[in-house]
Amino acid sequence: MPGPRLPLAALAATGSALLVRRALRRRIGASPLWPLPALEEPVSGRPRSRALRLLVTRHERIADGVVLLRLEGAALPGWEPGAHLDLVLPSGRVRSYSLCGDPADRTAYTVAVRLVADGRGGSREAHELLRAGSEVEVRGPRNRFPLADAPEHLLVAGGIGITPLLPMLRALDAAGTPWRLLYRGRGRASMPFLDEIGRLDAGRGRVTVSDGPGRPPLEALFRDIAPGTAVQVCGPAGLMDAVARALPAGCAPHRERFTASVEPGGEDTEFEVELRRSGRTVRVPADSTALAAVRAVLPDTPYSCEQGFCGTCRQRVLEGRVDHRDTLLTDAERAGSMLLCVSRARGGRLALDL
CATH class of the missing domain: 3.40.50.80 (Nucleotide-binding domain of ferredoxin-NADP reductase (FNR) module)
Known part of the structure; x- marks a missing residue:
């Protein structure tokens, strides 16, 4: 007879990712074992959060137009209230969703996604394609909305x-x-x-x-x-x-x-971006973005909202003056970095740590 079934947290504590994956497969009837978590390369001189392949074990409608997704794995990176997770959807789109589960649960992340009928398709993918038994790549967690320290x-x-x-x-x-x-x-x-x-x-x-x-x-x-x-x-x-x-x-x-409020900047003119570590230089046309130009030569450059409010595409600036058009970065953060999706160059040239 089979022995008693241990909870996932106990299995994770054994250090055996294989045991956890098999337990999840039994729970939801998934057939393949998903790949081991992998570390991404450093970005802008600092480590980026791990990219993980997680298993969707719960897809539940919890309100009109809202589904809850539980994404399970083993020994997941911790997080605090206010953090969000980037989901790499089947199409390759990247969307950020706030974590709404229990930070003490290191075996799963939970997000809730509202369907935006007239959106750009990300929420529809999450609703229709991320079913129980499917795999999804996630990045993060990151927290730009921490719980303030206050008496009330x-x-x-x-x-x-x-x-x-x-x-x-x-x-x-x-x-x-x-x-x-x-x-x-x-x-x-x-x-x-x-x-x-x-x-x-x-x-x-x-x-x-x-x-x-x-x-x-x-x-x-x-x-x-x-x-x-x-x-x-x-x-x-x-x-x-x-x-x-x-x-x-x-x-x-x-x-x-959850929607952008991009600050107005100067005139949209062409500029040049040097990618210092890659040894390349790209031109950014007046009708395009630094993000598009950079991803044309470095397709793994992370991004999400493309509207200047999530911070996923933030990169370190080594030289040049930035025309900041986001509403996310603080003055201190703007002194040495930029969001590629909306901000541009003042003076015609920037050098990035890419």
């Missing part, structure tokens, strides 16, 4: 923007840190995780769910914010801008965007 927290989510905030809520609740949540959506049927959020609230009045017409003005909801409260906002650009306007003076939100 106000979290504001718009639709699928709840995904990075959910692990924050769990962490704050476990630590006994005061928090409130405003969760807005078009309708409750399209708003994922309402049941879990209700359990976290447990009738204590910390959650305001606002859907459909007749929403109360944000100013009324934010009137009693205590000094020092950290405000974390994720959702459509319109909601985040409205929150920033409605907050009391001196209270600035920490934001994560």
Whole structure:
């Protein structure tokens, strides 16, 4: 008779990737063993996160137009609330999704994906092709939206923007840190995780769910914010801008965007990019991007949103002045790096550590 089945975490602790893969194969009926995780080459003088091949073990519709994907492996890199993961979809498209599972679970990553009917096709691939039993390459995790250190927290989510905030809520609740949540959506049927959020609230009045017409003005909801409260906002650009306007003076939100808000730059002119480590130089036409020019000769150069808000295509600048057009990088980060997908050169030439 077969022996007792160990949980995946226990198998992972044995150090045997083969045992974990076989356990996952039995669980979902997948036939092939997926490749061992591989390390990517260093980028811009710093190690890049590992690229991993993970197995989709759960594909579940959790709200109208939203599917939850559980991606399992062994001894996965750790992460903290606010982190996101890059998924390399079957077409080769790369899309970033916030992690919404348990950071303590080193055997799986969990993301939730909303179908964008008029999008560029990434969300449709995630919905239709990443079924239980399929494999997917992931990169990361990365965190550009960490949970702020503060005595109290106000979290504001718009639709699928709840995904990075959910692990924050769990962490704050476990630590006994005061928090409130405003969760807005078009309708409750399209708003994922309402049941879990209700359990976290447990009738204590910390959650305001606002859907459909007749929403109360944000100013009324934010009137009693205590000094020092950290405000974390994720959702459509319109909601985040409205929150920033409605907050009391001196209270600035920490934001994560799911759509771009690229800052205007100078005139789009042709420029030259030297790829110092590769010994190549490429021309960037006025009607194209540095990312496209670089990927023409270095096709493995990472990218995702192509709109200047995710940070995946960030590279170190060795020489030249950058016309920064993103809304992600801080002034300190801009001093030595750029996002290839939207930013350009001031002065006609840049040198990158590529």
